[in-house]
Amino acid sequence: MTTGAKFLRVIGVLVILGAVALLGVIFVPVQRTPAQVQVAADAVVVAGSGEYAMRLGDCMACHTAKGGVPFAGGYPIDSPLGTIYSSNITPDPDHGIGNWTLDDFRASLYDGIDEEGRHLYPAMPSDNYRKLSEADIVSLFRYLMDEVAPVASDPPETDLSFPFDQRWGLRLWKWVAYEKAGFAPRYDDLILDRGAYLVEGPGHCGACHSPRSALFVQSGYSPDDGDFLSGGVINGWAAPALRGPGSAPAIWDEAQLVAFLQSGRNNHAGVAGEMASVVEDSLQYMTDADVTAVARYLRHVATDANALATPGLRSGEATQSGTAAMLLAASPDMDLGARLYLDNCNACHFSTGFGADGVFPELVGNASVLADEPGGFLQVILAGAAMPSTATRPARLRMPSFGERLSDDEVAALATFVRQAWGNDASLVVAETVREVRANLPE
Numbered sequence: 001m002t003t004g005a006k007f008l009r010v011i012g013v014l015v016i017l018g019a020v021a022l023l024g025v026i027f028v029p030v031q032r033t034p035a036q037v038q039v040a041a042d043a044v045v046v047a048g049s050g051e052y053a054m055r056l057g058d059c060m061a062c063h064t065a066k067g068g069v070p071f072a073g074g075y076p077i078d079s080p081l082g083t084i085y086s087s088n089i090t091p092d093p094d095h096g097i098g099n100w101t102l103d104d105f106r107a108s109l110y111d112g113i114d115e116e117g118r119h120l121y122p123a124m125p126s127d128n129y130r131k132l133s134e135a136d137i138v139s140l141f142r143y144l145m146d147e148v149a150p151v152a153s154d155p156p157e158t159d160l161s162f163p164f165d166q167r168w169g170l171r172l173w174k175w176v177a178y179e180k181a182g183f184a185p186r187y188d189d190l191i192l193d194r195g196a197y198l199v200e201g202p203g204h205c206g207a208c209h210s211p212r213s214a215l216f217v218q219s220g221y222s223p224d225d226g227d228f229l230s231g232g233v234i235n236g237w238a239a240p241a242l243r244g245p246g247s248a249p250a251i252w253d254e255a256q257l258v259a260f261l262q263s264g265r266n267n268h269a270g271v272a273g274e275m276a277s278v279v280e281d282s283l284q285y286m287t288d289a290d291v292t293a294v295a296r297y298l299r300h301v302a303t304d305a306n307a308l309a310t311p312g313l314r315s316g317e318a319t320q321s322g323t324a325a326m327l328l329a330a331s332p333d334m335d336l337g338a339r340l341y342l343d344n345c346n347a348c349h350f351s352t353g354f355g356a357d358g359v360f361p362e363l364v365g366n367a368s369v370l371a372d373e374p375g376g377f378l379q380v381i382l383a384g385a386a387m388p389s390t391a392t393r394p395a396r397l398r399m400p401s402f403g404e405r406l407s408d409d410e411v412a413a414l415a416t417f418v419r420q421a422w423g424n425d426a427s428l429v430v431a432e433t434v435r436e437v438r439a440n441l442p443e
């Protein structure tokens, strides 16, 4: 045989092996990841620990339709593939998970498969839940089986268009996305390790606060990856970077960070978007010790060596660059954006843009105002916003909506002004962007 023919034969064999490997990845059934430690399914769980684990994982928020029975599913999740409906996870044997074993349940969290081995869409954040401890899994299982009432109804069926309805393709996605199951403590510090577990595992903060690849795989599941928590986009809202010198955890002190996580407001910001339900349904239920662990871990990671050098978001630092004086002077030849601010926003957020602590958020250095993706900021102006109601801060303070009063051109001029006033330094907003956000406002 000539060398050329030999070479071709080798290539041919490699191509065939590659194809076989690929088919293997796709069609060989998923091996269920075993328990990380042994805890019997009927082990006595500490009273309340199952409900607590459920709060940490925020299961109820996603598994309850608006106005629906808790855990009966049917909550719609918009994904790039189409709308995905969450499942009924009540203990009903026919419509829910009543016949599931602990092993079936663990496989849904660790391996993203149902009891028949069908792949679940990653709208269910199993890529993050792979870090759940066995103790939390058993508590969750017992909670859903023993303390939740069965509901005999099916949520709407998820009906994606081809090829996304081909669930076997998700095998490939998981092959790329999944990291080793289980959580490995790494800090030699119980508080930091607890914070890491809560953020990276049940809290699935990275699902929104990390960027995603072209395959929609979350970039990084722990801080060794510089992309992890470096900022993402969810439903048109910027989920700000939680790392790097300009990020909130690097700049706010621990008490302010804790206040924000527990109540959705502090002396700097107020949650207005996708984060509001995270606070209301999950974070407010964390014990003081746990929320402190989360804050300490975030502050540690925000300034570690792998943190990307995000530009100083909050560099506006009280420089004011004449904006306050210009607004106070209220001269008739102020530009349109400044005039609209004075007429519509000044009463609450003030000419300094500093608002009032815990009541009216700062617009200076505010992550939503300055985000590259201004969708959330424009949504707040057009549709208003309401803070979550929590045990520590029950009042649902509201920002009124201005969508009816202001045209697209006016909102663009106003938003551009706010993004560039007081030392803020973000790009301008055009009317076309406002039009798109207005057309897609949630009801």
Ligand code: HEC
Residues within 6 Å of the ligand: 054, 057, 058, 059, 060, 062, 063, 077, 084, 085, 086, 087, 088, 089, 096, 097, 105, 108, 114, 115, 119, 120, 121, 122, 123, 124, 125, 129, 140, 158
């Ligand atoms: C961000 C939204 C979201 C969160 C949070 C979430 N889920 Fe899910 N879950 C889903 C969606 C969507 C599905 C359906 C996926 C599909 O149809 O492929 C699902 C499916 C499941 C299933 C499979 C049910 C079946 O019949 O196949 C189980 C079990 C489950 N989730 C349990 C949980 C538990 C326990 C938690 C909390 C630790 C949780 N989920 C948190 C969105 C979520």
Ligand code: HEC
Residues within 6 Å of the ligand: 198, 199, 203, 204, 205, 206, 207, 208, 209, 234, 237, 238, 239, 240, 241, 242, 247, 248, 249, 260, 261, 269, 270, 271, 272, 273, 274, 275, 276, 278, 283, 294, 298, 366, 367, 368
């Ligand atoms: C469903 C998506 C989602 C999840 C999950 C999520 N966040 Fe957020 N988060 C957001 C968005 C969007 C914002 C922007 C502000 C808003 O919604 O009002 C935000 C804002 C924040 C802020 C304020 C940042 C700033 O610069 O002002 C902090 C801190 C934060 N989140 C921490 C967390 C932590 C910790 C977790 C996990 C326990 C988490 N988030 C989970 C979407 C999410």
Ligand code: HEC
Residues within 6 Å of the ligand: 268, 269, 270, 271, 272, 273, 341, 344, 345, 346, 347, 348, 349, 359, 360, 361, 362, 363, 366, 368, 369, 377, 380, 381, 385, 386, 387, 388, 397, 398, 399, 400, 402, 414, 418
């Ligand atoms: C009546 C008082 C009031 C007026 C007027 C008002 N706001 Fe607000 N604004 C609030 C409150 C209260 C919040 C907190 C709402 C929340 O966090 O859900 C808020 C939140 C915001 C946020 C989100 C801040 C964050 O941390 O994410 C932005 C941005 C904002 N306002 C901009 C504006 C602009 C621009 C105008 C003028 C068009 C304006 N506001 C007018 C009361 C007001």
